[in-house]
Amino acid sequence: xxxxxxxxxxxxxxxxxxxxxxxxxxxxxxxxxxxxxxxxxxxxxxxxxxxxxxxxxxxxxxxxxxxxxxxxxxxxxxxxxxxxxxxxxxxxxxxxxxxxxxxxxxxxxxxxxxxxxxxxxxxxxxxxxxxxxxxxxxxxxxxxxxxxxxxxxxxxxxxxxxxxxxxxxxxxxxxxxxxxxxxxxxxxxxxxxxxxxxxxxxxxxxxxxxxxxxxxxxxxxxxxxxxxxxxxxxxxxxxxxxxxxxxxxxxxxxxxxxxxxxxxxxxxxxxxxxxxxxxxxxxxxxxxxxxxxxxxxxxxxxxxxxxxxxxxxxxxxxxxxxxxxxxxxxxxxxxxxxxxxxxxxxxxxxxxxxxxxxxxxxxxxxxxxxxxxxxxxxxxxxxxxx
Amino acid sequence: xxxxxxxxxxxxxxxxxxxxxxxxxxxxxxxxxxxxxxxxxxxxxxxxxxxxxxxxxxxxxxxxxxxxxxxxxxxxxxxxxxxxxxxxxxxxxxxxxxxxxxxxxxxxxxxxxxxxxxxxxxxxxxxxxxxxxxxxxxxxxxxxxxxxxxxxxxxxxxxxxxxxxxxxxxxxxxxxxxxxxxxxxxxxxxxxxxxxxxxxxxxxxxxxxxxxxxxxxxxxxxxxxxxxxxxxxxxxxxxxxxxxxxxxxxxxxxxxxxxxxxxxxxxxxxxxxxxxxxxxxxxxxxxxxxxxxxxxxxxxxxxxxxxxxxxxxxxxxxxxxxxxxxxxxxxxxxxxxxxxxxxxxxxxxxxxxxxxxxxxxxxxxxxxxxxxxxxxxxxxxxxxxx
Numbered sequence: 001x002x003x004x005x006x007x008x009x010x011x012x013x014x015x016x017x018x019x020x021x022x023x024x025x026x027x028x029x030x031x032x033x034x035x036x037x038x039x040x041x042x043x044x045x046x047x048x049x050x051x052x053x054x055x056x057x058x059x060x061x062x063x064x065x066x067x068x069x070x071x072x073x074x075x076x077x078x079x080x081x082x083x084x085x086x087x088x089x090x091x092x093x094x095x096x097x098x099x100x101x102x103x104x105x106x107x108x109x110x111x112x113x114x115x116x117x118x119x120x121x122x123x124x125x126x127x128x129x130x131x132x133x134x135x136x137x138x139x140x141x142x143x144x145x146x147x148x149x150x151x152x153x154x155x156x157x158x159x160x161x162x163x164x165x166x167x168x169x170x171x172x173x174x175x176x177x178x179x180x181x182x183x184x185x186x187x188x189x190x191x192x193x194x195x196x197x198x199x200x201x202x203x204x205x206x207x208x209x210x211x212x213x214x215x216x217x218x219x220x221x222x223x224x225x226x227x228x229x230x231x232x233x234x235x236x237x238x239x240x241x242x243x244x245x246x247x248x249x250x251x252x253x254x255x256x257x258x259x260x261x262x263x264x265x266x267x268x269x270x271x272x273x274x275x276x277x278x279x280x281x282x283x284x285x286x287x288x289x290x291x292x293x294x295x296x297x298x299x300x301x302x303x304x305x306x307x308x309x310x311x312x313x314x315x316x317x318x319x320x321x322x323x324x325x326x327x328x329x330x331x332x333x334x335x336x337x338x339x340x341x342x343x344x345x346x347x348x349x350x351x352x353x354x355x356x357x358x359x360x361x362x363x364x365x366x367x368x369x370x371x372x373x374x375x376x377x378x379x380x381x382x383x384x385x386x
Numbered sequence: 387x388x389x390x391x392x393x394x395x396x397x398x399x400x401x402x403x404x405x406x407x408x409x410x411x412x413x414x415x416x417x418x419x420x421x422x423x424x425x426x427x428x429x430x431x432x433x434x435x436x437x438x439x440x441x442x443x444x445x446x447x448x449x450x451x452x453x454x455x456x457x458x459x460x461x462x463x464x465x466x467x468x469x470x471x472x473x474x475x476x477x478x479x480x481x482x483x484x485x486x487x488x489x490x491x492x493x494x495x496x497x498x499x500x501x502x503x504x505x506x507x508x509x510x511x512x513x514x515x516x517x518x519x520x521x522x523x524x525x526x527x528x529x530x531x532x533x534x535x536x537x538x539x540x541x542x543x544x545x546x547x548x549x550x551x552x553x554x555x556x557x558x559x560x561x562x563x564x565x566x567x568x569x570x571x572x573x574x575x576x577x578x579x580x581x582x583x584x585x586x587x588x589x590x591x592x593x594x595x596x597x598x599x600x601x602x603x604x605x606x607x608x609x610x611x612x613x614x615x616x617x618x619x620x621x622x623x624x625x626x627x628x629x630x631x632x633x634x635x636x637x638x639x640x641x642x643x644x645x646x647x648x649x650x651x652x653x654x655x656x657x658x659x660x661x662x663x664x665x666x667x668x669x670x671x672x673x674x675x676x677x678x679x680x681x682x683x684x685x686x687x688x689x690x691x692x693x694x695x696x697x698x699x700x701x702x703x704x705x706x707x708x709x710x711x712x713x714x715x716x717x718x719x720x721x722x723x724x725x726x727x728x729x730x731x732x733x734x735x736x737x738x739x740x741x742x743x744x745x746x747x748x749x750x751x752x753x754x755x756x757x758x759x760x761x762x763x764x765x766x767x768x769x770x771x772x
Contacts, residue, residue: 024432027430027432027433028430029427029430031665033427034424034427037423037427038420041419041420041423044412044413044414044415044470045601046413046601046608047413047600047601047602047606047608047609048600048601048609049601050703073459073460073609074459074647076646076647077649078645090498101639102630102632102639102641102645103630103647104647106630106646106647109644110496110644112459112476112498194617201712214433214434215397215431215432215433215434215435215651216433220432220433222432222433222651222652222653222654223433223459223647223649223650223654227409239525244489244492245488245490245743246488250721250725251721251725251731251733251736252733252736253487253488253733253734253736254741255741255743256741256743257490257742257743258492258496258743259488259492259730261460261461261462261463261489261492261609262491263609265601265608265654266610267608267653267654267657268608268609268651268654271432271653286716294390314714316394328746335636335637339636339637344683345637346637347637347638347639349637349642355640355641355642356642357631357641357643357644381608
């Protein structure tokens with residue numbers, strides 16, 4: 001029986017992407033990448049100052065509708081700085097999905113704070129605002145305008161949802177929870193450039209949002225990330241913190257707080273500018289790929305291709321197959337069969353509390369996240385596959 | 387009187403570098419930069435995996451004589467990871483120069499540790515081992531193999547000298563202090579690629595050494611750095627920590643400690659490989675520039691060009707003018723006159739305890755560092771100026 005299922009899955013993927021070895025996600029450089037890199041070299045400005053950094057920031061802000069974008073070395077750095085700017089301090093707690101890439105938890109740890117793990121919902125694959133509200137009602141109290149975890153006596157400072165594989169979370173629900181429980185909302189939009197919740201870009205609902213341009217993302221700068229915000233002062237402070245907190249002066253070296261060397265180099269921004277120009281065509285390609293996977297899988301029982309949440313437009317960064325509960329136990333068979341056929345697939349991440357550094361983190365019941373952990377796998381998703 | 391001095395200095399610099407506006411330090415791309423960037427794009431491997439990263443690491447190890455080099459996003463990240471690997475913990479102290487770029491202190495702060503500021507010596511511009519030994523004798527005791535600061539009751543874990551402007555510190559003296567006081571020696575060699583202490587490259591004497599390839603350094607990768615070590619296990623651990631501490635697995639996401647997203651992207655390493663090929667010619671150019679400055683300044687009273695310490699070969703990264711005490715009060719007049727003439731000069735950094743985040747750090751008497759702070763300025767130093 002399971003051989004029939006794995007065989008059908010392999011054939012369905014091959015039907016869409018062909019037979020050759022196919023990676024999970026590789027970038028595509030079909031625009032002005034070479035021109036801009038050459039222009040960058042010729043200018044000699046390859047490092048933390050240069051016109052491509054400024055341009056990339058302006059174009060990111062323009063595309064997402066955020067008032068400001070600050071370009072940094074990667075998405076983890078963006079998250080770290082956003083948490084610092086939200087006032088996260090040592091021994092605070094930050095609410096994050098149990099089901100996320102480890103960078104979300106790491107950024108919290110860099111602040112000396114503690115990730116507090118929250119359950120997901122089936123439909124968005126992201127934080128569940130209803131379950132979270134009930135949970136917070138039970139374990140927290142508001143004292144002097146701060147949300148206190150009564151079980152740990154720590155301040156819960158930030159609510160940090162992540163848009164899984166580009167699918168927007170229920171932002172309306174989470175904004176409401178954040179408001180009622182005095183939490184700052186920061187969106188980990190590392191995976192969701194080009195994803196819209198209703199008519200507004202992900203990453204622009206919270207006080208700050210963060211993007212990633214790692215090599216496996218929808219657009220890449222080699223390594224890179226950005227902080228989005230509508231607050232001019234926060235943007236200014238983000239830029240300051242990411243450039244060693246140096247105050248402008250003709251020649252003096254005055255750094256007025258503990259700063260970071262997190263600025264995106266101009267060389268990487270040059271690549272980013274070229275990539276951003278192609279984003280609309282990348283998104284169209286990813287949507288076509290989704291449609292073809294959906295067609296190829298529609299007659300296979302016990303599995304389905306994950307679709308964007310209602311009212312949202314996902315970037316379909318990584319195409320995702322959801323197994324029915326009845327076959328979830330065969331996830332590894334499917335991973336083995338597809339990878340052996342040269343079709344790179346992978347499971348979703350392990351829940352954060354299964355990792356040694358986060359095993360003791362506070363967490364709510366993770367009914368849905370535990371299901372999703374067993375039932376989701378990603379299919380080859382490169383831009384330009386079809 | 388001072389007008390005569392500033393005028394002589396402006397003329398001496400112009401005599402060497404010409405009249406046009408001259409920056410302090412700009413990179414030079416005269417080799418295979420473009421070829422390698424193009425090759426990198428064509429491979430689609432622009433991010434944290436790729437052959438240029440491996441090659442850059444192998445060539446750095448080969449050049450410096452270190453057994454291993456691990457390439458990271460910048461020199462600050464290299465220092466941070468080196469301190470983590472040396473076991474620096476929250477509330478430890480790390481001995482650093484009072485006179486350094488702020489990144490040295492920041493990396494200590496990232497560990498939750500406290501920079502402890504040490505005086506410099508005139509000749510090397512770096513840590514003074516004799517003064518440090520006397521000071522440590524007074525304030526520390528060894529308990530259970532650890533160096534305890536009796537004034538603060540904190541463990542002093544690491545001794546972290548920096549090779550100022552490329553001039554090697556007294557490594558023999560500092561190694562002896564480290565041994566006698568149970569300190570791990572880590573070298574901040576951010577400025578000293580191509581600098582040799584006797585017949586061995588800086589950054590290879592300590593348990594680890596760190597390099598920087600920022601845009602203003604002798605060679606650049608846009609942004610970049612590296613950790614050097616002769617210990618295979620440390621190198622392996624450094625690579626692990628800088629790549630989110632992910633354990634190798636066919637598809638599972640297991641991260642076994644709090645890791646960092648610090649790996650150098652392949653795109654930046656491609657630039658680094660091309661730059662490294664030109665390092666010998668860059669160093670020759672810098673030495674010629676030094677000689678010409680020395681000739682141009684030899685008849686100007688009250689100032690002198692800083693020369694490499696005895697028995698050392700400096701990379702002469704930044705050319706440095708030392709003012710006699712008698713004219714140190716006119717430093718800002720000289721900075722103004724030179725910068726107004728389009729010749730970019732700058733003072734050395736402010737001592738770390740003058741910066742708000744480090745004002746309360748423990749420190750010894752800083753007799754020499756306070757002198758140097760007033761008396762040193764950097765002259766235009768780009769590779770290829772002559």
